[in-house]
Structures are given as C-alpha cells and as structure tokens.
Amino acid sequence: MPRVFIPPPMRSLTEGEEVVEVGGTNLRQVIENLEQRFPGIKERLCQEEEIRPGLAVDIGGSVATLGMLQRTAPDAEIHFLPAIGGG
Amino acid sequence: MATADKPKYKVIGTRPVRHDGADKVTGRAKYGADIKLTGMLYGATLRSPHAHAKIKSIDTSKAEALAGVRAVVTSADLPEQGDRIVELGEGAANMRHLTANVLARGKVLYKGHAIAAVAADNIHIAEEAIKLIKVEYELLPPVLDVRKAMSAESPVLNDDIRTESVGSAPASKDSKPTNIAKHFLFEKGDIAAGFAKADVIVEREFDTSMVHQGYIEPHNATVFWNTDGKITVWLSTQGSFSVRQQTAELLKVAISNVKVVPTEIGGGFGGKISVYLPPVAAMLSKKSGRPVKLVMSRTSVFEATGPTPGSHMKVKLGATKDGKLVAGEAWIAFEAGAYTGSPIGPACMCVFACYDLPNGRVEGFDVCVNKPRTNAYRAPGSTHVAFATETLINEICEKIDIDPADFRIKNAAKEGVRRVDGPVYARVGMVETVEAIKNSEHYKAPLEGKHRGRGIASGFWFNCGLKSAASATVNPDGTVSLLEGSTDIGGSRTGIAMQLAEALGITAEEVTPTVGDTDSVGYCDVTGGSRVTFATGIAAIEAAKDIQRQLIARAAMIWDVDASKVSYSDGGLHGPAGKHLSFKEIAAKLHGTGGAVIGRGTSSEATQGGAFGTHCVDVEVDVDLGKVQILRYTAAQDCGTAIHPSYVEGQIQGGAVQGIGWALNEEYWYDEKGEMRNATYLDYRIPTCYDVPMIDTIIVEVPDPQHPYGVRGVGEVPICPPPAAIANAIYDAVGVRMHDLPMSPPKLLAEILKKES
Numbered sequence: 104m105p106r107v108f109i110p111p112p113m114r115s116l117t118e119g120e121e122v123v124e125v126g127g128t129n130l131r132q133v134i135e136n137l138e139q140r141f142p143g144i145k146e147r148l149c150q151e152e153e154i155r156p157g158l159a160v161d162i163g164g165s166v167a168t169l170g171m172l173q174r175t176a177p178d179a180e181i182h183f184l185p186a187i188g189g190g
Numbered sequence: 191m192a193t194a195d196k197p198k199y200k201v202i203g204t205r206p207v208r209h210d211g212a213d214k215v216t217g218r219a220k221y222g223a224d225i226k227l228t229g230m231l232y233g234a235t236l237r238s239p240h241a242h243a244k245i246k247s248i249d250t251s252k253a254e255a256l257a258g259v260r261a262v263v264t265s266a267d268l269p270e271q272g273d274r275i276v277e278l279g280e281g282a283a284n285m286r287h288l289t290a291n292v293l294a295r296g297k298v299l300y301k302g303h304a305i306a307a308v309a310a311d312n313i314h315i316a317e318e319a320i321k322l323i324k325v326e327y328e329l330l331p332p333v334l335d336v337r338k339a340m341s342a343e344s345p346v347l348n349d350d351i352r353t354e355s356v357g358s359a360p361a362s363k364d365s366k367p368t369n370i371a372k373h374f375l376f377e378k379g380d381i382a383a384g385f386a387k388a389d390v391i392v393e394r395e396f397d398t399s400m401v402h403q404g405y406i407e408p409h410n411a412t413v414f415w416n417t418d419g420k421i422t423v424w425l426s427t428q429g430s431f432s433v434r435q436q437t438a439e440l441l442k443v444a445i446s447n448v449k450v451v452p453t454e455i456g457g458g459f460g461g462k463i464s465v466y467l468p469p470v471a472a473m474l475s476k477k478s479g480r481p482v483k484l485v486m487s488r489t490s491v492f493e494a495t496g497p498t499p500g501s502h503m504k505v506k507l508g509a510t511k512d513g514k515l516v517a518g519e520a521w522i523a524f525e526a527g528a529y530t531g532s533p534i535g536p537a538c539m540c541v542f543a544c545y546d547l548p549n550g551r552v553e554g555f556d557v558c559v560n561k562p563r564t565n566a567y568r569a570p571g572s573t574h575v576a577f578a579t580e581t582l583i584n585e586i587c588e589k590i591d592i593d594p595a596d597f598r599i600k601n602a603a604k605e606g607v608r609r610v611d612g613p614v615y616a617r618v619g620m621v622e623t624v625e626a627i628k629n630s631e632h633y634k635a636p637l638e639g640k641h642r643g644r645g646i647a648s649g650f651w652f653n654c655g656l657k658s659a660a661s662a663t664v665n666p667d668g669t670v671s672l673l674e675g676s677t678d679i680g681g682s683r684t685g686i687a688m689q690l691a692e693a694l695g696i697t698a699e700e701v702t703p704t705v706g707d708t709d710s711v712g713y714c715d716v717t718g719g720s721r722v723t724f725a726t727g728i729a730a731i732e733a734a735k736d737i738q739r740q741l742i743a744r745a746a747m748i749w750d751v752d753a754s755k756v757s758y759s760d761g762g763l764h765g766p767a768g769k770h771l772s773f774k775e776i777a778a779k780l781h782g783t784g785g786a787v788i789g790r791g792t793s794s795e796a797t798q799g800g801a802f803g804t805h806c807v808d809v810e811v812d813v814d815l816g817k818v819q820i821l822r823y824t825a826a827q828d829c830g831t832a833i834h835p836s837y838v839e840g841q842i843q844g845g846a847v848q849g850i851g852w853a854l855n856e857e858y859w860y861d862e863k864g865e866m867r868n869a870t871y872l873d874y875r876i877p878t879c880y881d882v883p884m885i886d887t888i889i890v891e892v893p894d895p896q897h898p899y900g901v902r903g904v905g906e907v908p909i910c911p912p913p914a915a916i917a918n919a920i921y922d923a924v925g926v927r928m929h930d931l932p933m934s935p936p937k938l939l940a941e942i943l944k945k946e947s
Contacts, residue, residue, distance in 0.1 A: 108612045109357075110356050110357040110375075110376075111375045111376070111377050112355045112356060112357045112358035112373075112375060113357035113358070143359075146360075147357045147358065147359065148357065150275075156275045156276065156277045156282030157275070157281070157282040158356065161612070161613045164613060164614060164615075164616055164797070165655075165795070165796075165797035165896075166654075166655065166797045168655070168656075168657070168794050168795050168797075169795070180612075180613070180614065182611070182612040182613050183356060183357060184356070184535075184539065184611060184612070184613075185356060185374060185535025185536065185538075185539070186281055186282065186535070187535065187536045187539070187652055187654065187719070188280045188281040188460075188463075188533065188536075188566050188570060188654075188718065188719060189280065189460065189566060189569070189570065189651075189652075189653070189654050189718040189719025189720060189721065189906060190403070190458075190459050190460025190461075190566040190567045190568040190569060190570055190718055190719075190905075190906055
C-alpha cells in the first residue's frame, strides 16, 4: 500500500503517527481512505475536492501534476509539501 | 566538461549561432517599451510616499480636468476580489492581495505602492496629472524588521492574515490577525539523539538584506481594450499565460477575452511573473477607448516590484570528528513584504538539501513587513540558506581539520538519500560537482599573497517540470517552423529548437523557433524554475515524434507499402528494398500527399531530479577598507546534458555574478521611515565587468533520467553558492567569519577592526 508521510502539523490527527499506509490507486482514493481513518485530515489537504492551492504532492519522487487523479503505485511514498516556484 | 558515457548526438552539445542573435546585436529586437500603436496614450502612476498609512480619501478631479488627460483610475475601478486563492501555474495567489498590490485599497503598505494612474496624450501631461491627485493619509508606524514584525506588539499590516501551516487546522477568522502569514515545519529522525552523537556542534545566526533581481529592462505593458471586449496585452514577461490568467482574474473577464503578446525580455530572474501594470493599463484603455502604455521608472522597479526577501536565520549543525554530519537544525524567517508569498517553503526544503543528514528539524516563517511584496529570484530561498549552511560546513571542517571538499563529498546527497522534508533523491550529481572542483586546476593551484583566501560552497535547486506545449510545421524546403510558448529569457528558443532538430535528424539552423502569443500556441507555464529547456524541450521532442509518425504515413503512401514497413531515423525515412527519402525530399512532396504536416507535443508529467553546483573562489581583502576583490572564480554544475554549452556557461556565469553582487554589495537601504534610499543603479551597486574576473565553468553531466536527452535545468543553481563561498574565502584571507549579507566594506571593516582589537 502507498505510504503517506504526515506533515508534523497534521500529526495531532494521526495520533502522532509519522507514516501511515493506506490503500488507493490514485490520490483521491488515498485521501478518502486517510479521511476514513483520521477524520478531518481531508479538510486540511483539500479545497473543493482538489488539492489546496499552494500545496504540492510528491508521489514516488515526482510532483503530482494530475491532482487527485494522479496514480499511486502500491509501493509509492506520498509527501505533502509546499508548492515550489522558481525564478 | 566532465562527461561519462555520453550518447552520440549530432546537434546537442554543439554551439550554433543563436536564432535571435541578429536582431539582438543589431538592436532590432522588440522589447516591451518599443511597442507603438496608433492613437496610443501614455500612462503614469501615482505611488505612495509613505511605507504604512491608511488612505482616507483620493481626489482625482483636478487630474481629470487637465487638458490632454484621457482617463484616471484608482482601485475603485478594479473589481472586488473577496477571499479567493487562485492557482496561477507556478504558485497560488490571494486575489485580494494581488489586486491591492496592483492599486492600493484602503491602505498603502510600502513606499512606492501604486495608488492611481493616469493616461494622457503624452508622458509629460500624464506625469503632471498625477501630481494633481490629492491623497489624504493617516500615517501608521512602519514595520521593517522581520523579527519585530513577528512580535505580538508589532503593528499588523493586513487584518485578513492568520498564520497558515501546511496541513494545520485553518485559523478562526475571529482570531487576532498577525504578520506571520505562514509557518512551515519539517522533521527527520531524532534531532536530540543526533546532536548527542556529535563531537562538534556549531550554531550561528545569519542575516541577509532584501535584494533585487536587477534586470536591466523595467516592467512595461501596453494594453488595448477593444470595443468588442477583447483585451490585448503587449509586455515583457516570464509567462504570457500567467499574465493572461492574472489579468483576466483581476479584471474578472473571461480568460479567452485576454490575449498576451510577449515581447523580447531584458531580464527577469523571477521578477517578471507577477503582474503590476497590465490591469491598470487595461482599465485606462477601457475608460479612454485608446491603447495605453505604462513603463516603470528604475526607482519604481526597485520600490514597487518583487525583490527577494531579507531574512534572519539560526542554523545549527553537528558532526563527528571523523567528518560525518549527524544532525542539523534551522529556524528561518523571511520578509514576505507587504503581502504573504516569500519563498520560505523552498528555503526550508533547501537548507540541508546538499547533504545526507540523518536527523534534522527545519522551521520557517513568512512574515509581512512594510516593504514591497517579494517575489522569486533565481532558486528562490536557496541562496539565503546556502549562505548559512555552507558557512557552517566550513567552520566544522576547520574544527575537525578536514578538507572542505572531502567533507562535502563524504556527506553529499546522492541517489536514495532522504531529504529532511521527506522525498528521496533519484540520480543526482552533488558528489560529481564537488569532485569537479576538487580536481580542478583552480583548487589545486597554490594561492599566495597577503590577505588572500580561498573558499568553496555548494548549492541546490529542485528545478521544476510543469506544463509546456509546442507545435512544429514542416516547410516545403525541408526546414521546420517551431512555435512554442515559453518566453525566452536565457536562450531557450535555440535550446528547444536544437532538441527538435536532434529528434528529426536535421540541423539547428533548419529550425526557426518563434515564441507565440497566447492565442497561437498551447498552454505553457512560466519561464522559471529552470524548467523550459527541460519541459518545453520534451514538448518539442514530442512534436518531432508526431512529425515522424505523419511522415512515415506519407512515405508509406508514396511507396505504396504498409506504414509498419517504414521507419524514421538519421533524418530520413527508410522503407523496403532500400527505399529512402531524406527529410528534405519528403518535405518537398507534402503538398501532393495530403498537405501540411504539423507536429504537436506537450509535456506535463515529467519532474526534474534537481541540480547541484559547487563553486571555488579566491579573494583578496583590503584590510584598510574592508573591500573584497574577486581574484579567481570557478563554478562546477551538474546540467544533466548540456544542450548548447555556450548557453549553459552563460547561465552559470550570470548566476555566479548575481550571487557575487548579493554577497558583497547589493542591499535595499531603508531609513527608519521605510524609504529605500538607494533606489537607482547609481546607489544600488550590482557588479560590473570591473568587479569580477572571467567566471570559469566546469559543466558536469549527470543525465536526468526523466528527460529523453538527460537535461537538467541550469539557470538557478549558480546563484546559490557564491555568498557562502566568498564568506569562506574571506575567513581564509583575514580570519573573520561573516554572517551578514552583504559583506560590504563597512561591515567587513568593522569585523576586521573588532578582531584586531
């Protein structure tokens, strides 16, 4: 199952767990399954059923460009990070 | 150039004459200020003389009555935005803040904040008219220091800002507003256990001043709002599609009603992404019925566009006596300027990114102060933190008596290493850049002479992928017209054309690249994040593959064989029984075989693997004046695969020189009232050819597996190492550790005198 790395400010919702394994073949399913286990977490990550503006999701080393539709491999690591601009 | 097992390319790695060369060297290239339209009016902007004040009233009646004035606008002419956060392709923006930055609403938050604008028959009337606009202010105390701005006693700039943190619960709107707009926290391993293993720990505080990108061409925009509702914007920008979206959002018109025509650009470096002028010129055009041109003065560019923030940082590193990093901790506060949006997020992610650090903790704050809203500048946030970390690394090396290059190699980030912010590196070239410097003639050469010293430092930037599109039309004479939407700020049109040429097996000269307007080409994200040669290059390669597929079908038709029997390679088509058509030959047959062949390509999913650079500098310090002279400078950088080595070298040299300016001289000088006192190039000192020697470059090529030819972006990394490398060289020269940028003569002299006393 994908391994979701929980940002420190969200760990109050996961009882301190830093990494959790949740099922899902795309990001939407992963976040829905996270919400089932840790109610309230989706609101922190999403706005109107999309990833919050300013937030980037790194899945297996690549930034998700398809948002909630991004596929998640069974062994993928998922990180929620600040979106990065550039000069 | 350090290269291993490089594939044999025909075009990539060569140095063709740049496609825009003739126009640039003859002065025919059209920049934003060159735009002239029939009936065009000239605009001027009234800007705040105060750093922090409430606007009690604005009276434009006298300006409107002046002969030759055709329109006057204030924020009342722009639509209310409400609480909207909009994704703009390379970051999100709070539209309430964006519109208030374009024309102040209720408050001015920095000296130079735009308040009103006038369009008139000529610039002299416009400038006279803005003097007739009467603004009544209620002055407020300016907040200029990032740490003071964070205190509970500080005046608050924006009453709608509460601290946001990635993944934290949204703050109640009933809670007290604050200047701390964002908070970031990253942790890895056990920080206390890590430091407990350390034989040596160094902890220092660092400050850096606000600095500007220093592009030569000021911001400009010429806009015509036609009677059919269609708005055309001509300007120099790093992202025509981003300007289209920002302008449409700020004016609340359909995006299809806005066409952005990018002109040539005289530098951007991250500072020409946000819009300042287009919505204002658009409203002036709508009111007057005429095209309107606005061009900023140099002072306005300094005072009212988006420099990179000043910062305060506390960084701590621990290592074992055998030279292994065991823990690192960083506390970083960035000046956001008037509104949220500093690059504090990437700064937190970059601070330890060069190293395999088993235990780390990084905390960052985005803090509003009464200075212009900051914006991206080459590897945003990374130069600040590289100054801190790379200075500490050398201090550790001195304490445990290890060569700083060897220490960096021993601790370097490499494939499989997890960053403190979480993700794991794919194949990257940090080790190779340090080795390139260690093995360089420069590093090996003795440095003799009094008050001379040598320093090295490394730097990292992620490099972005994002979205690009390109199309390419085959011409009957065997050439290709390439259309792409990435505005060219560093030679990208030639780099992209070379990739298309390589994929088609033709020469770079046989491709004519054009940067299209937003109605002519598919969506492209901004030219930034060192992404264009990578991502738009992929789009061009995809367009070439599309052309190949179509040409295969045409050849199959000509030879009356199944398409599966035809292949494309080496610049031509190959069929059964030795049949062959060169690209030129098939191009000549297109009209009789179905007409135009247009290849299309996009790129959206590829993510770059990140890039590293390591620099070595020799300096001589005048101990009587505190002045630093750069004697010799060598920069090594992993560029994946150098498409056009001259451009790669140019990017490395340009970035290094900007980093040298940041290190030694550049800073926004504010007085206690919040007025920038050096807002001209006479007083804001960027380096010239008299200040720097030739920057020697070493191109390291560790191909990025996520690009067909292994490209890594080049433009941003080279600005990261210079301040720390120079600080380390100064220490080597005179035994003084500098923790405050710029390391200008007064500051350095004070430290030298302190040491001597």
